[in-house]
Amino acid sequence: MAAPQMQRSVPEILEDIASNLTQMVQAEFRLAKTELKEGAEKIAGPGATLGAGVVLAFYGLGFLLLSAVYALSLVMAGWLATLIVGGTLAVSAGILIIAGGTKLKRINLTPEKTIRTLEEDVQWAKQQVK
Numbered sequence: 001m002a003a004p005q006m007q008r009s010v011p012e013i014l015e016d017i018a019s020n021l022t023q024m025v026q027a028e029f030r031l032a033k034t035e036l037k038e039g040a041e042k043i044a045g046p047g048a049t050l051g052a053g054v055v056l057a058f059y060g061l062g063f064l065l066l067s068a069v070y071a072l073s074l075v076m077a078g079w080l081a082t083l084i085v086g087g088t089l090a091v092s093a094g095i096l097i098i099a100g101g102t103k104l105k106r107i108n109l110t111p112e113k114t115i116r117t118l119e120e121d122v123q124w125a126k127q128q129v130k
Contacts, residue, residue: 017128024121028114035111042107050100057093064089 065085072081 017125020128021121021125024124028118028121031117032111032114035114036109039107039109039111042109043104046100046103046107049103050097053093053096053100057089057096060092061086061089 065082068085069078069081072084
């Protein structure tokens, strides 16, 4: 003999659905937070490269301009020596900045796991309502 099935009331079912949805939303926020943290960790390396390039460009600009201008001013006009050295350093700094920026553009920060699980949660919720 089969045991009689308990019939749940509509409010109980709605309360369970609301509770499950709350738990899913909280889990999605935790997942999104984790994914964003991982993305920030990915940015740290290229960001450090970019920052190092900028710092080196400034230091290089100061020291190399001074020494190169002194050396070149022995064989040409001082303004021309300054122009040559400044242009060379600007190109070098640009290369470092572009390299760091290119690395940053390659990083995908889209929280794909969160998006996928949110889509699954929406499908689950639709199935519960039917």
